[in-house]
Amino acid sequence: MKKSQLxxxxxxxxxxxxxxxxxxxxxxxxxxxxxxxxxxxxLSAEFENRHPDIKLEWVVLEENVLRQKLTNDxxxxxxxxxxxxxxxxxxxxxxxxxxxxxxxxxxxxxxxxDIFPAIRDGLSNDGKLYGLPFYGESSVTYYRTDQFDQAGLxxxxxxxxxxxxxxxxxxxxxxxEQYGICLxxxxxxxxxxxxxxxxSNAFGARWFNPEWKPEFDGGAWRETLSFYVDLxxxxxxxxxxxxxxxxxxxLFNTGKCAMWVDASVAGSFVTDPTQSKVHENVGFALAPxxxxxxxxGWLWTWALAIPSSSDAVSAARTFVTWATSKEYVALVAxxxxxxxxxxGTRASTYDEKYLTEAPFAEITLQAMGNADPINSxxxxxxxxxxxxxxxxxxxxxxxxxxxLFSGALAGTSNVDNxxxxxxxxTSRQMNRAGYF
Amino acid sequence: xxxxxxxxxxxxxxFWIRTAxxxxxxxxxxxxxxWMLLTSFKSExxxxxxxxxxxxxxxxxxxxxxxxxxxxxxxxxNSVIVSFGSTLLGMLLAVLAAYSMAFFxxxxxxxxxxxxxSTKMLPPVGVLVPIYLLFRDFGLLDTRTGLVILYTLMNMxxxxxxxxxxxxxxxxEILEAARLDGxxxxxxxxxxxxxxxxxxxxxxxxxxxxxxxxxxxxxxxLTTAKAAPLxxxxxxxxxxxxxxxAKLSAVSTLACAPILVFGWISQKQLVRGLSFGxxx
Numbered sequence: 163m164k165k166s167q168l169x170x171x172x173x174x175x176x177x178x179x180x181x182x183x184x185x186x187x188x189x190x191x192x193x194x195x196x197x198x199x200x201x202x203x204x205l206s207a208e209f210e211n212r213h214p215d216i217k218l219e220w221v222v223l224e225e226n227v228l229r230q231k232l233t234n235d236x237x238x239x240x241x242x243x244x245x246x247x248x249x250x251x252x253x254x255x256x257x258x259x260x261x262x263x264x265x266x267x268x269x270x271x272x273x274x275x276d277i278f279p280a281i282r283d284g285l286s287n288d289g290k291l292y293g294l295p296f297y298g299e300s301s302v303t304y305y306r307t308d309q310f311d312q313a314g315l316x317x318x319x320x321x322x323x324x325x326x327x328x329x330x331x332x333x334x335x336x337x338x339e340q341y342g343i344c345l346x347x348x349x350x351x352x353x354x355x356x357x358x359x360x361x362s363n364a365f366g367a368r369w370f371n372p373e374w375k376p377e378f379d380g381g382a383w384r385e386t387l388s389f390y391v392d393l394x395x396x397x398x399x400x401x402x403x404x405x406x407x408x409x410x411x412x413l414f415n416t417g418k419c420a421m422w423v424d425a426s427v428a429g430s431f432v433t434d435p436t437q438s439k440v441h442e443n444v445g446f447a448l449a450p451x452x453x454x455x456x457x458x459g460w461l462w463t464w465a466l467a468i469p470s471s472s473d474a475v476s477a478a479r480t481f482v483t484w485a486t487s488k489e490y491v492a493l494v495a496x497x498x499x500x501x502x503x504x505x506g507t508r509a510s511t512y513d514e515k516y517l518t519e520a521p522f523a524e525i526t527l528q529a530m531g532n533a534d535p536i537n538s539x540x541x542x543x544x545x546x547x548x549x550x551x552x553x554x555x556x557x558x559x560x561x562x563x564x565x566l567f568s569g570a571l572a573g574t575s576n577v578d579n580x581x582x583x584x585x586x587x588t589s590r591q592m593n594r595a596g597y598f
Numbered sequence: 599x600x601x602x603x604x605x606x607x608x609x610x611x612x613f614w615i616r617t618a619x620x621x622x623x624x625x626x627x628x629x630x631x632x633w634m635l636l637t638s639f640k641s642e643x644x645x646x647x648x649x650x651x652x653x654x655x656x657x658x659x660x661x662x663x664x665x666x667x668x669x670x671x672x673x674x675x676n677s678v679i680v681s682f683g684s685t686l687l688g689m690l691l692a693v694l695a696a697y698s699m700a701f702f703x704x705x706x707x708x709x710x711x712x713x714x715x716s717t718k719m720l721p722p723v724g725v726l727v728p729i730y731l732l733f734r735d736f737g738l739l740d741t742r743t744g745l746v747i748l749y750t751l752m753n754m755x756x757x758x759x760x761x762x763x764x765x766x767x768x769x770x771e772i773l774e775a776a777r778l779d780g781x782x783x784x785x786x787x788x789x790x791x792x793x794x795x796x797x798x799x800x801x802x803x804x805x806x807x808x809x810x811x812x813x814x815x816x817x818x819x820l821t822t823a824k825a826a827p828l829x830x831x832x833x834x835x836x837x838x839x840x841x842x843x844a845k846l847s848a849v850s851t852l853a854c855a856p857i858l859v860f861g862w863i864s865q866k867q868l869v870r871g872l873s874f875g876x877x878x
Contacts (some may be wrong), residue, residue, distance in 0.1 A: 190823050195837040200667070219823040222834035227818055232724070234819065240734050242822045339648075412841055414645040437643055598775065 179218025187477040188217045189244035198297050198504045216477045236261045241471040244478040250284040257292030260299030263468040265291045276508045293465030294486040298506030299427045300459040300529035301449040308443040320448035330397035331421035344419035348406035349568035351560025356549040362386040363457025368539040374597035378585035387577045403572035446525040457538030460549035461528045637847035645844040660848035677827040681810035684749035692757035700765035714755040742795045749810045764798030800867040811857045828853035
């Protein structure tokens with residue numbers, strides 16, 4: 163009897179140990195509601211099948227809400243997330259503060275070298291990588307090939323802003339609700355300021371000189387903002403100061419814009435017959451340059467990072483390496499079609515098949531190759547980032563300056579007053595933060 | 599006769615003007631909901647087409663997609679538990695507080711009432727970090743218990759005020775008569791005040807339910823996967839890069855539907871409670 167009890171006890175212990183060794187780890191992933199991210203969510207069953215000991219829980223939120231929530235969680239070590247979707251702006255700063263786990267010693271099959279160097283560098287601080295890129299984007303020029311043909315115009319591979327204005331003037335026909343150009347006007351560091359900053363780079367301006375003094379009182383900024391207000395005011399759609407990415411996408415897809423300069427990720431939307439009425443008549447060119455091509459197109463990536471407050475680092479690491487791997491790219495290609503693979507992160511994605519099937523792929527590849535977050539202005543600058551300044555103060559400064567510039571576009575202010583106020587505000591904030 | 603006819607004409611025209619105005623205001627208020635409903639049955643390309651299409655081939659694809667992508671009933675259950683739980687707890691506390699303030703008034707009662715209401719004047723984001731830290735330290739992050747406690751505290755000032763106003767209208771003689779018959783506080787509340795003020799209390803319950811159901815700021819900041827209510831589900835369909843207006847409308851319709859239906863069923867009590875007061 164005692165012997166049989168002992169056997170039973172040992173058997174139960176063995177079963178319990180086995181169950182413990184297969185205990186399920188749940189990881190919570192915070193992400194944004196973009197098409198590529200939703201596709202990743204849809205493929206989570208594939209991951210769970212391969213890793214039965216890991217369960218994925220998704221928290222999908224709007225970008226600004228997610229950013230606020232993640233910042234709160236990571237700064238207070240709330241530990242609500244095991245994987246966070248963050249951008250190129252946050253990754254190096256949060257890594258430097260010790261809020262993120264370093265992603266070193268990745269498996270050889272991951273092929274880190276395959277990831278575009280600019281993207282890799284943008285997610286690193288002091289040579290340490292803090293996020294693995296899920297998809298990347300630059301900015302490009304979309305234009306209506308049918309309207310260009312009718313007007314006898316030809317879009318160069320990389321137009322200048324002056325040429326873009328000439329085209330916009332010729333194609334602007336507000337009576338028919340056809341506008342020469344659509345650009346971002348909605349205030350925000352990631353909205354109008356992303357576009358205006360790349361435009362200012364092209365016009366030879368920069369946010370700060372090497373002593374961190376703002377340069378809105380310079381001639382290049384004056385030229386940039388005057389040009390932007392004039393171009394969009396004269397040849398843009400009505401109410402342009404309220405238009406962001408989505409509003410302009412809706413205008414372009416309904417055939418109301420002859421040209422649109424915005425994120426390369428829109429390439430798959432404007433060529434999608436279920437979304438776009440003009441999908442057969444879209445051409446692609448690089449983002450416009452002017453006195454320089456440095457920083458004419460932006461660089462951004464959404465990356466997956468693991469906060470240091472996570473208690474499931476190993477499982478989280480398994481997930482982020484899978485979701486950003488070549489294997490995942492192949493999985494998307496086989497399940498959703500090659501046009502829908504996450505763009506702009508890996509050189510191997512841009513093989514012949516992809517370049518043939520995705521009409522926007524080549525220009526995206528070229529734009530990603532041109533973008534350099536370190537040398538993105540005509541003159542030297544002290545910050546990293548093409549369309550943003552990689553310092554913690556930039557979110558507040560960028561949004562405030564965005565409001566001032568949006569006001570100039572809407573007509574509630576003018577170019578001179580907006581630049582003067584931007585200079586004063588930025589100087590005050592940078593001085594308070596101890597930069598000079 | 600002429601005079602009478604003229605009066606009749608004026609009365610009829612006044613009736614029609616009033617009716618037309620009421621319909622106009624009602625339609626104006628209902629328009630966003632109607633538009634959301636219409637958009638939810640459109641394809642994405644129709645959803646953002648200009649001029650907007652009123653006549654279109656309806657599709658259920660957005661609802662099917664929402665069903666495939668999200669566990670709607672998990673979010674809905676969280677909404678139900680959190681809003682009913684906080685309303686129940688809030689009513690329990692509000693009735694007791696209002697009873698004491700209405701029938702045993704001291705010189706500080708009015709000031710206390712005003713102070714309670716003043717907490718509603720504080721912008722919620724101002725206390726986000728302290729509340730977040732408290733939730734973290736007490737293990738309440740992403741829990742329904744945490745939201746029930748928070749929503750109860752959030753709606754308490756309004757609930758106390760409303761119940762206090764209804765109780766104040768009850769003649770004290772009724773309570774005195776009950777006391778003579780040997781009723782004590784709990785019996786006074788259960789057998790005298792609750793039946794007399796049921797219309798007002800129903801209105802308070804409904805208002806608290808609606809406020810808790812629609813609350814988004816705290817639910818978005820304090821929950822992630824387990825306790826997230828329907829407001830968090832709606833937020834998950836808002837996209838910075840991509841036009842998903844039809845899907846967003848479908849999920850919004852699904853989120854609004856339960857409370858709309860509930861409000862529709864109980865609108866008689868709500869209107870009576872809000873307009874007639876406690877004692878008819």
